[in-house]
Amino acid sequence: MTVVELLNKCGLVKPRVISYTRFSSRKQAKGLSEIRQVEAAKEWCDKHCLELSDHDQFKDLGVSAYSGANSTTGALAALQAKVAAGAIPRGTILIVEALDRLTRQSLPSAISLLMGLANSGLNVVTMTDPDKVWNSETMHDLGSFLMSVVTLYRGHQESAYKSDRLRKTFRKHRREGSQQAFGAAPGWLERESKVHPWTVVEERAEVVRKVFELAVAGLGSKAIAARANTEKWPIPTRLSKNDSIWHAQMPGQLLRNRSVLGEHQHRIRTHEANAQHWHGLAEGEPVKGYYPQIVSDELWAAARASVRGRFVHKRRDANFYNLWSGLMFCGHCGAPIHRKTEKKGYSKGQLQCSARLAGATKCPSMSAVNADFALLQAVYGHSHQDLADAQAVAKIDGIATLEAALADTEEQAQLAGDLVFKTGGKVPVFVNRSVRLAEEAEDLRRHIEELRALQLGDGGTGAFDEAWLETTMSFLYVADDVEALEARAALNLRLGRIVEAVWVYAYDCAFIKFRDEKLPLALPLPSKQLPSRANPQAKHHKPPPERVEKFKPIWAAHNDPAFELPEPKRPAARARKFSQLMVNLERVEEEDAEEVAAEL
Structure with a gap:
C-alpha cells in the first residue's frame, strides 16, 4: 500500500501522526542525528498536509536497538504500551527514518516486533521509502513481507558485523597493551588524541586526593559529598548529568576506583555482558601503570582501612x-x-x-x-x-591498613581459587594468580603479627591527659x-x-x-x-535532696x-564486588587451555 492510497482511504478524516527517533550512542547526541530524523518527519507531514505535534514524538536517544533495550525499557516500549491500551488509535501513522531504527535484533525478534506494530493498527512509514506503508494489509503481500525480512536482516547483520569487528580490534589492542583503541579514561585525565599520552588535570586530581584524605580522617561518602557541594569542588568524574553537584555515592565510588593508582581493568561491554552487570564483565587482570597515578599507595591503603572499618554498618x-x-x-x-x-x-x-x-x-x-x-x-x-599518643596511633593505623589489605587479598584469592577449581587447574594464568595471592596474603599476615608484637612490647610515651575527656x-x-x-x-x-x-x-x-x-x-x-533545676541563687532556695544511687x-x-x-x-557484611575474569568456562577445552591463558 502506498501513502496516497492510505490517505485516499481515510478520506476527509486526517489520521494522527506520531514519530519515533533513535540513535545508539550518547556521542551521537553531539551530531545531527536527532535533528535530521525529526525534520524529515515534519517535512513528510508538510508534504501530505498532516500535522506532527511535539507530544507525539517518541525518542530513544543513546539506546541500542541491537540489544532490544528500546523495545523493552525505552520509548518504543512506551509507544507499544500506549497502542495496546488504546491511547494511540488504530490507523495512526508512525514515521521512522528506517526500519532499523525500530530494531536491529535477530530476525525472529525483529519480525515479531514489526508484525506486532502492524497488527496493532499502526501504519509504519520510513523515510528511506517515504511512499510505502507497512501495515497489516501490506504484510500479507509476499513481496512486501520478504522485503521487510531482507531489510531487517540487513540491519541486524550490519550491527553484528560491526560488533564482531570491534571485539577483534579491542582484543588485539588488549593483547598488545595498546591504549589507542580505548578512548575513555577517568575524568581527571585528558589527552589531545588517541596517539598522545594521558595527562593529569591537576585541579580535579587534587579534589580526588581530598576525598581520600577525608576518608582517612573518618568521614563517610555522604559527609564528603556534603562538604564538596558546600565548598563547590569541581566534579572529577568523566560522566555527570549535572556537572555542579556531587551525589552522595560519588566519593564512595572514587574510593573504590583503582584508576587513581594508575590501574586499568579491561571490560567486555557487549549488550550480553551489560545484561549480567551494568559495568560490563572484566577481562584479564588489572593492568598496572596504564594511567598516571594520582593517589599514593599509602594513602589508598589508609583510606581502604577507614572504609572497611565502616563496612559492616x-x-x-x-x-x-x-x-x-x-x-x-x-x-x-x-x-x-x-x-x-x-x-x-x-x-x-x-x-x-x-x-x-x-x-x-x-x-x-x-x-x-x-x-x-x-x-x-x-x-x-x-x-x-592508643587514643592520644602519636606513636601508638600510628602503629594501630598501620595494623588496620594491613588488615584491610589482607581482607581484600583473601577475597581475591578465594575468587582465583574458585576459577582454578572450575577449570580443573588447566589454565596456568588462574593457577599462578591463585598462588601469588596466597603468598601475598601470608606475607601480610606475618607483617601484621610483627606490628602487633611491637605494639604489645612498646608501652608508648604519651602521658595521661586529665583534660582529654573534657575536651572531647x-x-x-x-x-x-x-x-x-x-x-x-x-x-x-x-x-x-x-x-x-x-x-x-x-x-x-x-x-x-x-x-x-x-x-x-x-x-x-x-x-x-x-538533672536538678534548682537555682542556688534564688531567694528561697532549698537544696535538693541528696541523690541515692x-x-x-x-x-x-x-x-x-x-x-x-x-x-x-552484627549486621551482615555487605557483599564486596570484585572484578571477575571474563571466561566462558564451557568453551575451555583441554587443548585450548594454553590459548585461553595467552589471551587473558
Whole structure:
C-alpha cells in the first residue's frame, strides 16, 4: 500500500501522526542525528498536509536497538504500551527514518516486533521509502513481507558485523597493551588524541586526593559529598548529568576506583555482558601503570582501612553524633543499639535497642550523655595512649591498613581459587594468580603479627591527659560545625580500631571488649535521674535532696560465673564486588587451555 492510497482511504478524516527517533550512542547526541530524523518527519507531514505535534514524538536517544533495550525499557516500549491500551488509535501513522531504527535484533525478534506494530493498527512509514506503508494489509503481500525480512536482516547483520569487528580490534589492542583503541579514561585525565599520552588535570586530581584524605580522617561518602557541594569542588568524574553537584555515592565510588593508582581493568561491554552487570564483565587482570597515578599507595591503603572499618554498618548518622556506631549492642538481647539524636534538652539523644524499635523486645533505653561520658572515661583510662599518643596511633593505623589489605587479598584469592577449581587447574594464568595471592596474603599476615608484637612490647610515651575527656565532651554534641564533625568522625574511627564491642544495660552497667583482649572491662553506669533545676541563687532556695544511687541488678550479678553476655547481632557484611575474569568456562577445552591463558 502506498501513502496516497492510505490517505485516499481515510478520506476527509486526517489520521494522527506520531514519530519515533533513535540513535545508539550518547556521542551521537553531539551530531545531527536527532535533528535530521525529526525534520524529515515534519517535512513528510508538510508534504501530505498532516500535522506532527511535539507530544507525539517518541525518542530513544543513546539506546541500542541491537540489544532490544528500546523495545523493552525505552520509548518504543512506551509507544507499544500506549497502542495496546488504546491511547494511540488504530490507523495512526508512525514515521521512522528506517526500519532499523525500530530494531536491529535477530530476525525472529525483529519480525515479531514489526508484525506486532502492524497488527496493532499502526501504519509504519520510513523515510528511506517515504511512499510505502507497512501495515497489516501490506504484510500479507509476499513481496512486501520478504522485503521487510531482507531489510531487517540487513540491519541486524550490519550491527553484528560491526560488533564482531570491534571485539577483534579491542582484543588485539588488549593483547598488545595498546591504549589507542580505548578512548575513555577517568575524568581527571585528558589527552589531545588517541596517539598522545594521558595527562593529569591537576585541579580535579587534587579534589580526588581530598576525598581520600577525608576518608582517612573518618568521614563517610555522604559527609564528603556534603562538604564538596558546600565548598563547590569541581566534579572529577568523566560522566555527570549535572556537572555542579556531587551525589552522595560519588566519593564512595572514587574510593573504590583503582584508576587513581594508575590501574586499568579491561571490560567486555557487549549488550550480553551489560545484561549480567551494568559495568560490563572484566577481562584479564588489572593492568598496572596504564594511567598516571594520582593517589599514593599509602594513602589508598589508609583510606581502604577507614572504609572497611565502616563496612559492616550503614552510616545513618551523617554528623557522627554516635561515636559507638557499629560497636554498641544491647546487653539484654545482643541487638545493635541505635541512637536517636536530640539537639535540645539534657540527654542529647536516646540509646535504643533496635529489637525494641522493631517491637520484638521491651529492652530499656538510656540517655546518650550519661553513657557517652562513662564509656569514654573508661576507654581513655584503659587505652589513653592508643587514643592520644602519636606513636601508638600510628602503629594501630598501620595494623588496620594491613588488615584491610589482607581482607581484600583473601577475597581475591578465594575468587582465583574458585576459577582454578572450575577449570580443573588447566589454565596456568588462574593457577599462578591463585598462588601469588596466597603468598601475598601470608606475607601480610606475618607483617601484621610483627606490628602487633611491637605494639604489645612498646608501652608508648604519651602521658595521661586529665583534660582529654573534657575536651572531647566539648565537641561531642556541637551541631553545624565542620571542625566538630571531623573530630567526632576521627574519634569514631579511632574507637573502632581499639574497641571490638560494647554491651550496654541501660542505667545499670556496661561491658567493653577491647581488641586483642579476652575479657571485657565492666563499669557501672549512672542511674536514671533528671538533672536538678534548682537555682542556688534564688531567694528561697532549698537544696535538693541528696541523690541515692539505685540498685543495679546486672552490676551486682556480673561477677557470677554463670553470667554471660549475649552474642552481638552484627549486621551482615555487605557483599564486596570484585572484578571477575571474563571466561566462558564451557568453551575451555583441554587443548585450548594454553590459548585461553595467552589471551587473558
